[in-house]
Each structure stands twice: as C-alpha cells, then as structure tokens.
Amino acid sequence: MVPITYYLILSAVIFTIGAVGVLVRRNAIMIFMCIELMLNSVNLTLVAFANQWGNLNGQIFAFIIMAVAAVEVAVGLAIVMAIVRHKDTTNVDEIHLLKW
Amino acid sequence: MNLSSLNWNSLLPELVIVATSLIVLITAVVGKVSRVDRIARGHALAVVTLIGLLIAAGLTIMQLSQPASDFMGMVQSDALSHYLNLVILLAAALAVLLAWDYLGRFTYSFSEFYSLLLLAVAGMMFLGKSTELITLFVSLEILSISLYILTGFNRHQLASAEASLKYFLLGAFASGFIVYGAALLYGDTGSTWFSDIAANASGGFLTLAGFALLLVGFAFKIAAVPFHMWTPDAYQGAPTPVTAFMSVGTKAAALVALFRVLQSAVSAPYETWAWALAILSLLTMTVGNVAALRQTSIKRLLAYSSIAQAGYMLIGLVAGTVLGLQAMLFYLFAYAFMNIGAFACASLLESDDWSELQDASMANARGLFSRQPLLATALAIFMFSLAGIPPLAGFFGKLYLFDAAIDAGWLWLALVAVINSVISAYYYMRVVVVMFMEAPDESTRVRLPIPDSAILAIVIAVLGALLLGILAGPSFASLGQAVVAWRF
Numbered sequence: 205m206v207p208i209t210y211y212l213i214l215s216a217v218i219f220t221i222g223a224v225g226v227l228v229r230r231n232a233i234m235i236f237m238c239i240e241l242m243l244n245s246v247n248l249t250l251v252a253f254a255n256q257w258g259n260l261n262g263q264i265f266a267f268i269i270m271a272v273a274a275v276e277v278a279v280g281l282a283i284v285m286a287i288v289r290h291k292d293t294t295n296v297d298e299i300h301l302l303k304w
Numbered sequence: 305m306n307l308s309s310l311n312w313n314s315l316l317p318e319l320v321i322v323a324t325s326l327i328v329l330i331t332a333v334v335g336k337v338s339r340v341d342r343i344a345r346g347h348a349l350a351v352v353t354l355i356g357l358l359i360a361a362g363l364t365i366m367q368l369s370q371p372a373s374d375f376m377g378m379v380q381s382d383a384l385s386h387y388l389n390l391v392i393l394l395a396a397a398l399a400v401l402l403a404w405d406y407l408g409r410f411t412y413s414f415s416e417f418y419s420l421l422l423l424a425v426a427g428m429m430f431l432g433k434s435t436e437l438i439t440l441f442v443s444l445e446i447l448s449i450s451l452y453i454l455t456g457f458n459r460h461q462l463a464s465a466e467a468s469l470k471y472f473l474l475g476a477f478a479s480g481f482i483v484y485g486a487a488l489l490y491g492d493t494g495s496t497w498f499s500d501i502a503a504n505a506s507g508g509f510l511t512l513a514g515f516a517l518l519l520v521g522f523a524f525k526i527a528a529v530p531f532h533m534w535t536p537d538a539y540q541g542a543p544t545p546v547t548a549f550m551s552v553g554t555k556a557a558a559l560v561a562l563f564r565v566l567q568s569a570v571s572a573p574y575e576t577w578a579w580a581l582a583i584l585s586l587l588t589m590t591v592g593n594v595a596a597l598r599q600t601s602i603k604r605l606l607a608y609s610s611i612a613q614a615g616y617m618l619i620g621l622v623a624g625t626v627l628g629l630q631a632m633l634f635y636l637f638a639y640a641f642m643n644i645g646a647f648a649c650a651s652l653l654e655s656d657d658w659s660e661l662q663d664a665s666m667a668n669a670r671g672l673f674s675r676q677p678l679l680a681t682a683l684a685i686f687m688f689s690l691a692g693i694p695p696l697a698g699f700f701g702k703l704y705l706f707d708a709a710i711d712a713g714w715l716w717l718a719l720v721a722v723i724n725s726v727i728s729a730y731y732y733m734r735v736v737v738v739m740f741m742e743a744p745d746e747s748t749r750v751r752l753p754i755p756d757s758a759i760l761a762i763v764i765a766v767l768g769a770l771l772l773g774i775l776a777g778p779s780f781a782s783l784g785q786a787v788v789a790w791r792f
C-alpha cells in the first residue's frame with residue numbers, strides 16, 4: 205500500500221503549481237484552470253486523509269468541493285464572456301479600467 | 305437519525321430567507337410582462353424581499369435569548385450569530401431600498417437580483433452559525449458566488465464586468481486556501497467539527513498550516529492587507545447598492561466566523577493567533593487609510609476607508625475578550641448604518657453615462673451644500689461618523705474597540721489605531737470641505753429628483769448613526785448581557 209505521505213506530497217506539489225500558476229499566468233481562463241487545479245489537489249488530500257482515518261467526512265467534503273467547483277465554472281465562464289463582449293480579450297493585463 | 309429529530313427552529317430565520325429567495329426567483333420564469341410592467345414588478349419583488357428580511361429579523365429577535373446547537377453540532381445559534389443576523393438583515397434591507405430605483409437604470413432582471421441578494425444573505429447568516437468545516441465552506445461559497453454575480457450585474461458596463469472578474473478570480477483563489485486549510489485540519493484530527501478539532505489537534509505542522517491557511521482565506525474575505533487588492537476595484541465597479549451591502553455583510557460574517565474558529569476550534573492559547581491578527585490589523589488600517597488619502601472618486605475612497613474600518617474591527621478579535629467581542633458587534637452595527645448611508649449618498653452623485661467609468665467623483669460633490677443642503681448634511685454626518693467624531697456612532701464604536709484593546713493588554717495597537725483615526729480624518733474631512741466650502745460649478749451633479757426610497761434609506765442610516773451614538777451606553781450594555789451569556 206502506498207503510504208499517505210506520498211499522496212500528501214503529490215497534492216501539496218499540485219496545489220503549489222496551481223497557486224504559482226494563478227500568480228504568473230495572464231490569461232483569465234488559464235488562471236481559472238489553475239484555481240481548479242488547487243481545488244482538485246485539495247480533493248486528493250481529503251480522500252487520502254479519509255482513507256487514513258477510515259471515516260467518510262473527507263470523502264463527502266471532496267464531493268461538495270466538486271459541486272462548488274462546478275458552480276464556480278458556470279459563474280466564472282459567464283463573467284469571462286461578459287468581459288470578452290466588451291474587450292475581445294481574456295488577458296488580465298489588458299483589463300485595467302479600474303486602478304489605484 | 306431522522307429529519308424530525310433535528311431542531312429546525314434554530315435555523316428558521318435562514319430558512320425564511322432561502323424560501324423568499326426561491327419565491328422571488330420563480331417570478332423570473334412565470335408569465336410575460338411588458339417593459340413598463342417590469343419596473344412595477346421589480347418594485348413588487350423588492351417589497352417581497354423586504355418582507356422576507358423583516359420576518360427573518362423578527363424571528364431572530366424572538367430567538368435572541370435561546371442559544372441552540374443542532375444538526376449534530378454543525379450549526380450553533382447564540383448571541384453572536386443572532387446579532388450578526390441583525391446586522392446582515394439591516395444591511396440587506398437598506399441595500400434593497402437603494403436598489404429600488406437604481407436597478408431600473410441598467411437592468412430588467414429584478415428577480416435574479418433580489419434572489420441572489422437573498423442567497424448571499426442566507427450564506428452570510430449560515431457562515432456566522434457554522435461550527436463545522438464543511439458547513440463553513442459551503443456557506444462561504446454561497447455568499448461569495450452570489451456576490452461575484454451581483455458585482456457584475458451591470459454587465460453592459462465594462463467597469464462592472466471587470467470588477468466581477470477580479471473579485472471572482474481572487475475570491476476563488478482565496479477559497480482554495482480555505483479548503484486546503486480545512487483539509488489539513490481534517491487530516492490532523494480526523495473530524496471536521498470545531499469541537500473535535502480543538503480536542504484532538506496535534507499542535508504540530510498540520511495544525512499550524514491548517515489554521516494559517518484558513519486565516520489567509522478569511523483575510524481575503526474581510527479584505528485585510530496584504531490580501532486586499534481586489535477590494536477597491538470590486539467596490540468601485542460593482543453597482544452601488546451591491547457595494548454597500550457587501551462592504552458590510554461580508555466583513556461582518558467573515559469576522560464572526562473567524563472569531564468562532566479561533567474561539568472554538570483552536571486549542572492553543574489565544575495569544576499565539578492574536579499576534580498574527582494584531583499584525584494584520586495594523587497593516588490593514590495603515591494601508592487602507594494611507595491609500596485613501598489621494599483618491600478622487602468618493603466610491604473608491606469609501607472602498608479604501610472600508611479596508612481601514614476592517615482593520616479597526618480586527619482589534620476586537622485581537623483582544624478576544626468579552627469586551628472585545630462586544631465592541632466589535634457594536635462597531636458592526638454602527639458601521640452598517642454609516643457606511644451604507646455614505647454609499648447611498650454616493651450613489652446619488654454618480655453620472656448617468658454608462659459608457660465611461662460612471663462614478664461618484666469628488667468633483668461631482670463640489671458645492672453640494674448650496675444645491676442640496678440636506679443631502680450634503682447627511683453625507684457629512686456619515687463622514688464625521690466614519691472619522692469617529694463625537695457624538696456619532698462611529699466615535700463610540702472606536703472608543704469601545706480601543707478600550708477593549710487596552711484592557712486586554714494591547715496598548716500599542718490602540719495607539720496605532722488612534723494615530724490612524726487622525727490620518728483618516730483628513731480624507732473624510734476633505735469630502736466635507738469640498739461639499740461645504742467650495743463653490744458649485746457645472747460639474748456638480750445630483751440625480752434629480754432624488755428617489756423616495758433612497759431618501760428613506762438615508763434617513764434610516766442617519767437616525768441609526770445618531771441614535772447609536774446618543775444611546776451608546778445602554779445599547780453597548782445590552783449587547784454585553786447577551787455576549788456574556790455566550791461561553792468563554
């Protein structure tokens with residue numbers, strides 16, 4: 205059996221990739237996918253811990269995170285569409301009407 | 305376990321809000337209406353929303369003295385959540401009054417607007433009651449996602465869509481931190497209940513990292529520096545009623561939830577986390593106030609001011625005592641009145657041109673007193689109250705907060721906060737000077753005639769700011785009795 209540490213290290217690495225991606229990527233869709241990466245790494249952590257503890261809280265939490273992520277996709281893509289209708293771009297550096 | 309064994313009564317106010325939200329939403333798909341009728345229907349929906357909010361407030365008041373914990377300990381209604389509910393419902397009701405006329409200027413989607421507003425209210429109310437990580441996360445997301453949409457509600461205006469995108473991306477990023485923190489705490493203790501976490505936490509790396517990540521996520525939601533970058537943009541771009549509502553509601557709910565986490569899920573001595581909060585509070589007030597100094601838009605100035613106000617309210621959490629909690633709740637009430645009032649006045653100074661960055665600029669307020677003396681006086685009262693000038697509510701709120709800090713041994717933090725209040729007086733007074741001392745010119749704009757609903761909202765806010773100031777002693781004492789009953 206694979207020790208839980210491996211799962212935790214893997215999910216921490218994925219979470220970090222997601223978080224760094226949010227900071228360095230400039231395309232709104234890519235930023236959004238990096239956020240999804242972060243949420244899914246959390247799911248991996250939760251499922252690994254649920255297996256470790258032998259209770260279902262973590263599994264249920266993971267399902268709820270999936271549902272919330274789906275809601276965020278629906279809302280997020282709609283917001284990106286609203287921007288594209290105005291500016292024809294998804295580059296967050298060009299969306300800078302509001303500053304300082 | 306069966307459904308009837310659950311104590312549904314303790315969640316009655318929230319259930320009323322959710323039910324009202326669904327009733328309002330269903331009207332969006334029932335029947336066809338002409339454009340003229342749609343405005344009338346919008347007003348009818350606003351009335352339904354207000355009735356729902358009033359019923360929920362009434363139920364909350366009836367339950368004030370009945371603490372209850374139910375749904376297997378997932379939610380807890382107590383003095384803390386009851387008073388939080390009242391602040392949120394008040395903020396929502398004032399926002400509905402503001403939206404009454406404002407909304408019709410850019411949209412006909414009234415049912416969606418009021419429904420989302422009510423869902424955000426429900427999320428905030430649940431957030432203040434949750435004593436379990438999954439409940440906490442779900443309520444946080446309900447309120448956040450509703451607010452992302454509300455921020456971008458005026459989608460024909462680029463500023464609103466942009467505000468929504470920025471709020472959404474950074475808000476979802478923060479949610480990632482919160483769930484990761486929650487997952488680590490679950491891994492540490494094998495449970496998602498706060499009480500189990502407090503009892504079983506190892507105190508090692510997992511505990512520390514879990515709470516630190518939760519704290520980062522909450523700092524995003526209450527717009528604490530250095531996690532505040534989204535706030536000015538989201539607040540400036542969002543439709544003003546939404547800004548008014550979320551600047552009060554989100555902060556209030558997140559502060560109370562953070563307090564509950566720190567009080568009931570942390571087994572380590574309170575001081576360990578109080579230091580982190582003290583530094584957050586220090587940074588938040590200082591950066592918020594300094595950045596507000598050079599703003600030329602009243603709406604953006606108020607956005608930075610609300611960051612600074614979050615810094616003051618964090619002082620109550622830093623103290624972590626009965627006095628601190630009492631002072632924070634009092635300040636939340638005062639803040640609800642004066643901040644929403646200020647945004648209400650600002651919404652009347654906006655230009656009608658949706659193509660540009662439609663905004664309440666300082667120039668629009670020039671010489672306002674000679675044109676609209678009552679409106680100028682009302683805005684001046686809110687500014688004085690936010691600056692903390694006696695005998696207004698804001699003054700006593702700050703006094704109690706600083707007193708609680710000194711009482712708990714945080715003298716330096718209280719001193720920093722006092723210096724910050726002095727700095728903040730500069731930019732609040734600048735608005736007053738522009739309105740009263742300068743001569744009006746062509747750029748002075750007020751939307752005329754001022755709608756009755758906005759007048760009502762402003763009058764309620766002025767009365768609240770005045771009465772809470774005059775009756776500060778008795779109202780603070782009555783908050784105290786309720787809070788002391790809460791376990792410490």
